[in-house]
Every structure is written in structure tokens, then in C-alpha cells.
Amino acid sequence: MDQLIEKTIQFVKVELENAESGHDWLHIERVYxxxxxxxxxxxxxxxxxxxxxxxxxxxxxKFFNGDEEEGPKRARKFLEQNGLxxxxxxxxxxxxxxxxxxxxxxxxxxxxxxxxxxxDADRLDAIGAIGIARAFSYGGHKGRPxxxxxxxxxxxxxxESYKKSTAPTINHFHEKLLLLKDMLQTTKGKQMAExxxxxxxxxxxxxxxxxxxxx
Numbered sequence: 001m002d003q004l005i006e007k008t009i010q011f012v013k014v015e016l017e018n019a020e021s022g023h024d025w026l027h028i029e030r031v032y033x034x035x036x037x038x039x040x041x042x043x044x045x046x047x048x049x050x051x052x053x054x055x056x057x058x059x060x061x062k063f064f065n066g067d068e069e070e071g072p073k074r075a076r077k078f079l080e081q082n083g084l085x086x087x088x089x090x091x092x093x094x095x096x097x098x099x100x101x102x103x104x105x106x107x108x109x110x111x112x113x114x115x116x117x118x119x120d121a122d123r124l125d126a127i128g129a130i131g132i133a134r135a136f137s138y139g140g141h142k143g144r145p146x147x148x149x150x151x152x153x154x155x156x157x158x159x160e161s162y163k164k165s166t167a168p169t170i171n172h173f174h175e176k177l178l179l180l181k182d183m184l185q186t187t188k189g190k191q192m193a194e195x196x197x198x199x200x201x202x203x204x205x206x207x208x209x210x211x212x213x214x215x
Contacts, residue, residue: 001047004082008054011078015058020141022134023060027125031056034121038188048088048114051079052095053121072096095119101126101176104183120189123180128196131177132203139169146170147211173204 016025035053039046055078059071072093079089094110099119126134139146145168153174154165165175181197184190 004084005047005050005054007082008051008078012054012058015074020138022137022141023057023062027134028054028057030125030130031118031121034124034189034192035118037192038117038120038186041188042113042117042186044113044117045088045091048091048095049117051084051088052092052099052114052118055079055092056096056099056118056122058096068097101180116185117189120184120186123184124189124192124196127177127180127193128199131196132200135169135172135177139172142166144169170204170207173200 012028013025016023016028019025032050032053035049039049055071055075057071058074058078075096076089076093079092084092091112091114095112095115095118098108098110098115099122101123125131136146144166147170148168151167151171153171154167155175165171167175177200178197181190181193184193
């Protein structure tokens with residue numbers, strides 16, 4: 001299994017060589033390390049966690065015209081070519097299909113301890129200092145302003161509303177990032193989120209003060 005993990009790492013590095021900086025190999029590496037930290041305190045199928053963490057963003061739908069099956073398709077092909085059993089492949093594919101924040105709207109279609117671990121690991125990378133950097137990196141990639149006082153944060157009620165949002169980057173904190181701490185599902189993940197969440201609150205207070213010329 002160690003050999004497959006190493007082959008997966010090399011495969012993902014090549015696939016994401018030119019990816020946007022918030023969704024590149026370094027993002028995968030951080031999620032992988034987060035997942036390993038959480039898995040240490042869990043009775044889980046470690047190889048499923050490892051492979052799902054490495055492959056979860058192999059083709060993010062945001063960069064493939066909204067095609068949510070491109071990632072699962074690429075992951076399946078790679079895992080089949082490398083001889084992983086079908087039950088494990090199906091489990092990993094379900095994790096990739098259900099990990100995204102956009103799947104938090106509505107009824108949960110799939111659940112497993114391994115999904116919860118990888119999902120928490122991915123959400124941890126969306127908050128704190130790294131989360132702030134990723135948010136503004138993606139906003140710049142999409143040509144969005146830092147803030148616009150005329151555009152208020154929305155309370156998205158479904159995945160379509162969330163996916164279609166073109167709001168300024170600062171709105172993203174209120175529409176998603178500040179919600180993530182209370183959505184984490186593992187004890188270790190929740191512990192790791194506390195300081196990162198607090199850091200974002202401090203950042204937003206400083207940001208708001210600076211843009212108003214108060215500091």
C-alpha cells in the first residue's frame with residue numbers, strides 16, 4: 001500500500017502542476033497532513049483516508065466548467081490502473097463526490113468515518129491564515145474585489161445559489177468560512193479549528209478597521 005500512496009503522490013503532483021495556488025499540490029499536501037493528524041485519533045481505514053485526501057481535488061469542478069464527475073472519473077481511472085479493489089475504489093469515489101461544501105446543503109447522501117476525516121481536513125485548510133490566503137488568491141483569480149459595501153453577504157439556502165455567487169472575497173468569510181468551525185465532525189478536527197477560527201475573526205476586525213481608516 002505504501003507503494004500505491006507514493007505513486008498517487010507523484011500522479012497528483014503532475015496533474016496539479018499548473019493549478020490555481022489555492023487548489024494546487026501544496027493544498028493537497030496540507031489536507032493530507034491534516035487528515036493524518038485526525039486519523040491518529042480514529043479507528044478508520046487509513047489507506048482510504050490517505051488516497052481520498054490525495055485525490056479529493058484532482059479535478060475541482062470550479063475549474064472544469066462545473067463538471068462534478070471529472071474528478072471522480074480521473075481518480076477511478078488511476079486507481080483501477082493501479083489494481084485497487086473495487087470496494088475501496090467506490091468508497092474513495094464517494095468521498096470525492098461528497099466532500100465539497102456545496103454538498104452540505106440538503107440531505108446527506110453518503111457518510112463514513114473516512115469521509116468525515118477527509119472532509120474535516122479539507123475544511124481546516126479553508127480557515128485560519130491559509131484559508132485567508134486561499135480566499136484572496138481565488139478572488140484574484142476570478143477578478144473579484146476585496147469588498148463592496150453595496151453587496152451584502154447572502155445566506156445561501158442551496159448549492160446552486162452558492163455555486164453561482166460572484167460576491168466580493170470578504171463576503172466569502174460570512175457565507176462560508178466562518179461557518180466551517182461548527183460543521184466539523186471529528187473531535188480532533190474541532191480542536192484544530194478553534195485557533196484558526198479565532199485568527200479569522202481577528203483578521204476581519206483588523207481588515208474592517210483599516211478600510212475605514214481607524215487603524
